[in-house]
Amino acid sequence: MKLPESIQVIERGWLSSNNVVLHARTGAVVVDSGYGAHVPQTLALLERVLAGKKLARLVNTHCHSDHMGGNAAIQAKYGCRTSIPEGEAPLIDRWDEQALILAIADQRAERFRYDDTFRDGDTLRMGGYDWRVIAAPGHDTHAVMFHSPEARVLISGDAFWENGFGVVFPQLFGRDTALAETRATLEAIGRLDVDVVIPGHGRPFGDAGAALERAFYRLEGYEEDITRLARHCAKVMLSFALLEKRSMPLAELPAYVARVPILAELNSRYLRMTPAAMAEWLLNDLERAGAAHRNDGTLYATGN
Ligand SMILES: [Zn+2]
Incomplete structure (x- = not known):
């Protein structure tokens, strides 16, 4: 090549x-x-x-x-x-x-x-x-x-x-x-x-x-299964935001997913979780993927 x-x-x-x-x-x-x-x-x-x-x-x-x-x-x-x-x-x-x-x-x-x-x-x-x-x-x-x-x-x-x-x-x-x-x-x-x-x-x-x-x-x-796409989309959107901000206070994440229109719309249309549940799911998933880790009340981007 x-x-x-x-x-x-x-x-x-x-x-x-x-x-x-x-x-x-x-x-x-x-x-x-x-x-x-x-x-x-x-x-x-x-x-x-x-x-x-x-x-x-x-x-x-x-x-x-x-x-x-x-x-x-x-x-x-x-x-x-x-x-x-x-x-x-x-x-x-x-x-x-x-x-x-x-x-x-x-x-x-x-x-x-x-x-x-x-x-x-x-x-x-x-x-x-x-x-x-x-x-x-x-x-x-x-x-x-x-x-x-x-x-x-x-x-x-x-x-x-x-x-x-x-x-x-x-x-x-x-x-x-x-x-x-x-x-x-x-x-x-x-x-x-x-x-x-x-x-x-x-x-x-x-x-x-x-x-x-x-x-x-x-x-x-x-x-x-279109919900696979909706979940992927939500993860990509949050990962991107986290990469830019580098870190986010964990306590603010539910309000963030409720406030950012694309995340809110993905949730209301496909995921149908409470903002707190959506935040927790995203958190666990990004950690499992190695894209983020939490420490002392803060979520950090790993850059992966
Ligand atoms: Zn593009």
């Missing part, structure tokens, strides 16, 4: 998406900008990887906080052209905190501007290769992937990971097609010629076929 020299992946921890830097004489392109709380680190890493060369363009696979959180800062520093998926544009125009999964999930991102959009079927020139834009709905309705048939590389964002895919939101806010979209996106990936996948989180990987099998297995579990 080897990436072309012009493609460099800055692999990040879980709060931030990876940043993919594609070098070319006409200027570099960076795909995705990480989470807002990590901006200083993102800028330092980018500066090192660019080594004085020009950053011509910033491109997003989708507009979730951990992929667009550094957009404003990167624009301010490099004055680069910014391009986003066409479907995200109206959400960015009106800064739709619900559709962008910001305040409703206790997440934040600095508002940014974009210069243009791209859509399924378009071709982007990045790192000396032509990349086909492929719609990748599921985790985010408007998400895209970038595929270079020549380099045989897929930049998959959160549509496809080495172990699964980015959390899919069950029927919330009137949207009930997410699992069917996820299946169609995975099937589309199966039809591509790919030697290396660069996911939005985690290391680049080969053997897309085996990873697809794992992804389909996971998807089938959710298709069989």
